[in-house]
Amino acid sequence: MKTQKQPAEGLVLRAEKLGRGVSTKVLVADATFEVRRGEMLAIVGPSGSGKSSLLRLLNRLDEPTGGTVYLDGVDYRQIAPRELRRRVGMVTQRAFLFMGTVAENLRFGPRQRGETLSDSGIEELLAGVGLAGYGSRDVANLSGGEAQRVSFARALANSPEVLLLDEPTSALDEESKREVETVILEIGREQGIPGVLVTHDVAQAARLAQRALILEAGRIIRSGAIAEVLRA
Amino acid sequence: MLKALFHGQLQLGLAQATAAALAALAVVLVARSRGIRLEKELTVAMARGLVQIVAVGSILLLLLRGPSWTSVFLLAAMIVAAGATSARRAKGMPQAFQVSTWAIACGAGSVIAVMTLLGVIDTPITVLVPVGSMLIANAMNTNGLALNRFRADVLAHVGEIETALALGADGNSSVAPYVQGSCEASLIPAIDSLRSLGIVWIPGLMAGMLLSGARPVYAAIYQFVVLAMIFAASGLTSLVSTLLIRTRVMSPAEQLILRPGQ
Numbered sequence: 001m002k003t004q005k006q007p008a009e010g011l012v013l014r015a016e017k018l019g020r021g022v023s024t025k026v027l028v029a030d031a032t033f034e035v036r037r038g039e040m041l042a043i044v045g046p047s048g049s050g051k052s053s054l055l056r057l058l059n060r061l062d063e064p065t066g067g068t069v070y071l072d073g074v075d076y077r078q079i080a081p082r083e084l085r086r087r088v089g090m091v092t093q094r095a096f097l098f099m100g101t102v103a104e105n106l107r108f109g110p111r112q113r114g115e116t117l118s119d120s121g122i123e124e125l126l127a128g129v130g131l132a133g134y135g136s137r138d139v140a141n142l143s144g145g146e147a148q149r150v151s152f153a154r155a156l157a158n159s160p161e162v163l164l165l166d167e168p169t170s171a172l173d174e175e176s177k178r179e180v181e182t183v184i185l186e187i188g189r190e191q192g193i194p195g196v197l198v199t200h201d202v203a204q205a206a207r208l209a210q211r212a213l214i215l216e217a218g219r220i221i222r223s224g225a226i227a228e229v230l231r232a
Numbered sequence: 233m234l235k236a237l238f239h240g241q242l243q244l245g246l247a248q249a250t251a252a253a254l255a256a257l258a259v260v261l262v263a264r265s266r267g268i269r270l271e272k273e274l275t276v277a278m279a280r281g282l283v284q285i286v287a288v289g290s291i292l293l294l295l296l297r298g299p300s301w302t303s304v305f306l307l308a309a310m311i312v313a314a315g316a317t318s319a320r321r322a323k324g325m326p327q328a329f330q331v332s333t334w335a336i337a338c339g340a341g342s343v344i345a346v347m348t349l350l351g352v353i354d355t356p357i358t359v360l361v362p363v364g365s366m367l368i369a370n371a372m373n374t375n376g377l378a379l380n381r382f383r384a385d386v387l388a389h390v391g392e393i394e395t396a397l398a399l400g401a402d403g404n405s406s407v408a409p410y411v412q413g414s415c416e417a418s419l420i421p422a423i424d425s426l427r428s429l430g431i432v433w434i435p436g437l438m439a440g441m442l443l444s445g446a447r448p449v450y451a452a453i454y455q456f457v458v459l460a461m462i463f464a465a466s467g468l469t470s471l472v473s474t475l476l477i478r479t480r481v482m483s484p485a486e487q488l489i490l491r492p493g494q
Contacts, residue, residue, distance in 0.1 A: 062487060063483065082402055092391070096395040108399055109399040112400040
């Protein structure tokens with residue numbers, strides 16, 4: 001039987017006392033927070049503070065050693081990992097596109113559950129990230145910014161309920177960074193998909209997120225509305 | 233030259249072993265001058281190999297006089313030892329010994345059993361053990377290559393594998409490209425041996441058969457038979473090994489366990 005907590009209005013994801021330790025090292029400890037529909041939550045902190053480790057726990061790429069996550073009120077350990085990762089999409093610092101065309105990359109996720117993404121579906125996703133007409137291009141010929149926008153479209157092809165963004169612009173030049181930030185804002189504004197953004201860039205957090213939590217040595221030391229948290 | 237200096241068979245053998253070891257050591261020195269350090273691994277491997285083969289030779293001398301069924305135990309022991317040896321090529325990979333031993337048992341063991349039943353390998357212990365050991369040794373090499381390549385490929389592509397997992401792929405299909413690559417790479421030596429047979433090299437078995445008076449055409453055909461069996465044993469070992477190990481690098485929740493620094 002699935003452990004289900006009636007989610008509060010608009011609540012999509014809730015991490016409860018989430019933690020992970022490896023040997024004697026604590027990577028994340030007692031992280032409790034919520035992500036609501038239509039909002040972007042920024043996780044900010046210095047290098048090595050456990051931001052990415054925390055993010056990887058949210059789609060269960062790593063196993064928590066304490067606590068759990070509720071997705072739409074259901075304990076995520078009761079959701080099959082493949083289904084969970086379809087529902088909780090992820091975009092990483094590097095795009096890691098698969099060899100082949102842009103369209104083949106977008107079809108990857110749906111194909112895992114036996115679905116075929118139509119040409120019009122691909123075009124729509126690409127238009128959403130400002131890359132209309134790129135479907136037949138070989139990924140080897142894309143710029144860093146274009147590749148990252150394809151990775152956004154690829155994650156969106158799975159129709160996720162939440163998007164996890166792990167420093168998605170940190171490997172990009174200024175112009176590409178602005179393009180990707182525009183994509184992030186439009187995904188939130190037009191599709192209403194909530195997100196969790198890991199960044200060490202406080203200014204970027206202020207531009208993209210409504211709420212933030214500050215992580216230090218794996219622990220949340222502050223959380224709340226973005227302006228309050230960053231001002232403190 | 234050595235034959236003129238050493239008249240006893242044992243002394244001649246030791247002198248020949250010394251000459252061959254010196255050639256290997258010369259390679260180590262050349263490699264060291266280029267910054268490639270092989271001395272520790274090669275010295276230990278050579279010393280071990282010499283002690284083992286002399287010890288096994290002495291034991292075989294006793295065992296080869298025994299009944300045929302004892303060869304089953306000898307070959308089983310060889311498979312376990314081969315599993316332990318090639319598992320060392322898979323440092324950090326979970327259950328590498330079990331995977332290696334099962335793979336070699338399935339690959340070499342099944343080919344030995346089928347070929348013995350068909351009469352391709354004779355049952356006397358003096359034939360079954362040496363031919364079987366050839367298949368096991370080659371299966372061991374193939375297994376070591378497959379695991380080593382798989383480990384290196386997985387560690388080099390953690391990002392790609394986790395991207396596939398994050399997009400909803402299952403563990404097996406996330407590592408599938410590296411399973412295929414390591415299987416193919418591990419079989420290169422066996423395929424090249426078959427391809428170059430008689431042109432680049434005349435194997436020891438054929439030379440031995442010729443020296444002991446077998447007809448050259450039969451010796452040649454039997455050598456092909458042995459190499460085909462080696463390919464079959466190696467191929468099966470590699471397939472089993474890579475299929476088994478791919479499930480070991482993923483947790484039940486389809487998380488990649490094998491990661492850099494672990």
